[in-house]
Amino acid sequence: MSGNSKQQIIVAAGITFERYGFKKTTMDDIAYAAGKGKSSLYYYFKNKEEVFEAVVAYEAENLVNEINTAISGSSSAVEKLKSYMSVRMKRFVKRGNLATALNDNFLATFSFIEKIRDNYRGFEIELIAGIINEGIEKKEFKAVNAAFTAELILTGMIGFEVPLLTKSTTFEESVAKINSGIEMFFYGICT
């Protein structure tokens, strides 16, 4: 059963990467956390970067589910967009792999981060644009260009992440900033 062991490794690696960051995590650490020998990792992954890539992909998938759950709870487009942004940004701050990846100078240059980001971006743009269109129909939002506005919001969120990551604040402070930041986002777009 390749699926089981591989999954085990990905989960163990996720915990370890989150704790120590990419650079400080050794293949031995991951193997130990997964309860396997180091060289077994190389049966499933080519190298450390590939393990990290798998972890990030796995967590991105989880994030999608979390977002869908959060969205399904609310009926108005405003609430949907708010809960989407809240989940998305809190998750970004708390679960540290993507955060670490961007924070770490060592990883900033890694091209696969950009790749994953780009892949994921498409999904996000579509999601946001869909909500905006719904909001326009319901007259909650102005009649803007949905796709363009979605790009704008996503860009804004990403831009907003940077000071949250570079400034070393507590999680609670970050959440407070996120919430007030999200509120600000809606002043310009609501009818």
Next chain:
Amino acid sequence: MSGNSKQQIIVAAGITFERYGFKKTTMDDIAYAAGKGKSSLYYYFKNKEEVFEAVVAYEAENLVNEINTAISGSSSAVEKLKSYMSVRMKRFVKRGNLATALNDNFLATFSFIEKIRDNYRGFEIELIAGIINEGIEKKEFKAVNAAFTAELILTGMIGFEVPLLTKSTTFEESVAKINSGIEMFFYGICT
């Protein structure tokens, strides 16, 4: 001013040790966090272990102040003892240097940990015994042997720490366990 730079290093080292643990923290990490060159550390400390020792000593001192503040807030002996135990155990779980030191097999053998622990133990025994005596005078506690009971309580607390550290629980869960554990402590001793 030797004091300033040395203090800077101790604080920076404390943050870094807390984050990565003793083994994963490099002298470069500490130097970078302190804004100094790596070899400058060796002007103040003989080696990495000595830096760690200084950090632990500094944090122990801080803990004493924190405990004194917590105690001074309450008037009854029961409350004093409760707040002492609460501060002491929460601090132990949260601020991770001592915890890491005990958790990490690599450090378990280090004798200076035992040394610091022993030094600190005297202070704690005295403090607890003082509160117990006060409680006895005020008829809050039974007329027990204060010194012996203090030993008992301290031993119990240390024993209680172990499952909190080995089991990987969240901080909130730990706090809940600590609080219910502390409550349990008082059923046998109160009048």
Next chain:
DNA sequence: TACATTTGGAACAAAATCGTCGAATAAAAC
């Protein structure tokens, strides 16, 4: 200027780490 204190760049031996290889073991297929 003379002296003590403090810093950091360069160097190096020892340790850690990544990734490979081949053998051992378990599972599956025949």
Next chain:
DNA sequence: GTTTTATTCGACGATTTTGTTCCAAATGTA
């Protein structure tokens, strides 16, 4: 039962990292 395939692990070499030392430069001080 034998052959084939999937999976794990110990040991190893090449390379990088890390702890520590040494010394010259910088900075403060009288």
